[in-house]
């Protein structure tokens with residue numbers, strides 16, 4: 526087989542996975558804008574570092590939108606396959622109690638990145654850092670800027686994994702958008718995903734309760750619900766139970782309708798059971814905490830978002846415990862979000878993530894317009910897309 530020249534632009538998880546597969550049979554070069562590969566991957570390591578999740582099949586696919594867009598890539602290289610791939614490069618993983626998959630204790634994020642890089646170098650991948658992609662043409666030519674100098678390269682195939690627009694300090698700043706638009710590719714505006722929510726807290730909540738968690742709650746909108754925990758912060762609310770609400774809230778904000786979510790502070794107790802606790806008792810508002818087992822934070826939030834009339838009536842107060850409506854101001858900016866939606870419109874790509882208009886060009890990872898919650902699903906999709914696109918190139922060569 527003739528060895529082809531393959532250029533990969535962007536050294537994130539999606540690009541690195543594609544390079545690993547293609548370099549077994551072709552000449553592969555990675556061009557990266559920053560001084561090092563995988564800066565957002567390392568940042569992910571500072572948080573939970575969920576490399577993937579234990580879910581499989583339909584339970585995995587249903588985490589992603591648009592529905593079905595990633596199913597082929599995920600089924601060809603699923604969560605088990607990714608764990609095996611990590612194991613083969615010396616990164617053992619384990620499944621945590623929440624189903625998230627982490628590197629074994631003692632393996633640091635830089636160890637994981639170095640293990641991937643070592644595999645790439647061993648397979649002959651050429652790595653060019655501080656090369657910023659600034660344009661491509663319809664003749665398989667691609668242009669970079671390095672230290673003010675313009676450099677052009679030609680390739681048989683080009684695979685872009687330029688990332689979305691969250692945390693631009695890591696290098697993924699979405700500036701590539703205009704270069705694709707110039708070539709007639711639709712790129713949807715970037716918006717925050719997996720981010721905190723801005724709320725106008727009252728002065729007393731801001732003064733006394735910032736930094737406190739509200740545990741064992743159910744958060745819901747008209748089309749989504751989740752149980753878990755949230756953290757009060759000065760701008761509003763964040764946490765594992767908050768991020769999955771974001772798509773539903775984003776839809777309301779984008780439709781210019783008043784955006785709300787609801788808190789159920791007692792998800793395992795019904796309204797009737799709460800009423801039962803009051804039978805035969807004379808209850809004043811000062812007794813609410815003790816009777817319903819609510820802390821000062823919960824009581825403060827309920828009071829701030831309940832009418833005076835409802836706060837004074839037992840039934841009204843119990844309704845608020847189970848259905849407290851919290852008005853949303855906005856989402857946190859994309860620069861602070863864990864991930865972004867927007868990017869290359871999924872209609873622009875074939876099943877294998879090659880561009881319909883330029884089939885020798887592939888686009889993978891977060892630079893395409895899909896969405897998933899946290900919990901390892903983002904990295905899984907990026908690795909799966911890199912794998913799927915690379916195998917498609919192998920089939921063509």
Ligand SMILES: Cc1cc2nc3c(=O)[nH]c(=O)nc-3n(C[C@H](O)[C@H](O)[C@H](O)COP(=O)(O)OP(=O)(O)OC[C@H]3O[C@@H](n4cnc5c(N)ncnc54)[C@H](O)[C@@H]3O)c2cc1C
Nearest residue numbers: 535537538539558569575658688696697890891901903904
């Ligand atoms: C704080 C944080 C925590 C996270 N935690 C997790 C987690 O625990 N689990 C999980 O699954 N996901 C997590 N994620 C998300 C995950 O890191 C991303 O989804 C993933 O890194 C995206 O991979 P990618 O390959 O598409 O792009 P990226 O990792 O963004 O890589 C794109 C690369 O392209 C380069 N690039 C961009 N423009 C150019 C250009 N013009 N020329 C050359 N190079 C360019 C960038 O410098 C970058 O290196 C987290 C994200 C953040 C911000």
